[in-house]
Amino acid sequence: MSPNNRTTHTVTEFLITGLDEVQHPKLVGAAILFILFLILIGSITNICVIAFNKPLHTPMYFFICSLAMVDIVYTSGISVTMLNVLLGEERRVPYAPCMIQCFLFTLGSTMEPFAIALMAYDRLIAISYPLRYQTILTNTNVCLLIIATWALGCIFASLFTGLVNNLPFCDSNKLQYSFCEYAALVRAACVNPTYYFNTISAVGTTIDYIIVAVLKIASTKGRLKTLSICSGQLIIIALYILPRMCMYLSSNTGIRFSTDLHIVIIMLHSLLPPMINLLIYCFKTKDIKQSLMKIFKR
Template identity: 45%
Template structure:
């Protein structure tokens, strides 16, 4: 491992991932709109669930947890991207960059765990409907959620500790925001040596959760085939929202991490674009899906608009 004593006095990095864009401000406006919608949708879900005691159930706690993760995940990357694209400031000081890296990977890994916990919720609800409320109590769900936050804090903290001790000698980051690969490649080290641990982490956290979700759905499908066609439609409807979330999060991951290792060649701008999509699209889709497809949240929003509608006097 490299020592801090070898570090050249680099106090800031230059973000160059958007240098090839012909219309950076237009891209910045699009990202700003998407980010604003993420904040609006996620905050709406959190406020509705927090304010309605009838929604203080395991499923809605998990939706609320996912909304919190979406805000952190999207904010970690969007703030820097908007600063570069709309303000024109391409430099990021080391400490804010390191903090952004921590929040970004924390959000990324927590997204996988949050989706995995929601799969577990659906698995119990469908395979053991009569025992659902005794198996998944609010206390148990809160403990599970808290455990995932603690585990991810330790893992991402280890990544932050690795980057903290690197001898940096390059100021240019060829990416659109600060993340672990960018900081490692800015150091005077062989980057391959520093990707072993993250590869193990990604395999266990992200693809481990994917395998768990896949097995959960296999079990759910086997269970669904044993029930009536009417109940089957209801079960499919309860899982469809979650399946959309799973696809939006994991498909970009497979393209970036799996297909690129088996022959798919992506340029740096294409990789940057894929990373932006992988960060913003799931966080945009998640609150929309649960606002529109979850009956209780949708009805609560409609009641809010109905109660606040001003009827003109005759």
């Protein structure tokens, strides 16, 4: 029977089944909780240190604040359900919270490359146009760039959440994933998933083109200098893109990963980049580190 001929039902809640085969759920849940705690504390500390130190009110640190906010949204958007399943042993997720989680996860997924692209753009301007840096990246222009990227992220997140919100669901409300995400909801719906996966692929390609366009602004010499300076950001991009490519191949080619491998991939592209962000932009950034040392000495 084709998906369009099946009887649909009104879904009030979803059942998370992607974590059923985890052998040590409490241990995995404790690890996720610890990582989430570190990310939240580190990101909030980053934001507060920058907000209350006027010498740090520069374009680069404003972009770091934006990235920290992305990390908070991104990690908390997926961790709540996983912790509820692994530690609270509650697999049911009501419909509305599931859609909210889908929105937050999509927003974080979209904003992470945008935030990194803004920081790369800052370095490009500093390297290629050092004398015009302060006139190009004024505080007003920086705020407009940050607002524009967040607006784009909200538009994309609303688009995908709206698509899955209108999907018809058949006789099963089981999500064979770790939390409420776009791919999981499409798979559970009574539709042909090809169109919906092609849609997200098209938007993902558009985002990639935007980032590439930003990187093409400077000269070749400037880009080579940027590569040496922005090595940390390139590492984050690699950690972000490679696991997502594995998830994309799994969704579009029918390749099924084991439950443990699926969880590892989820944690790699969702929790590892924010951890690396903290190491690079909190503990290794001289000005932030000095500000933290002053606070601890007091």
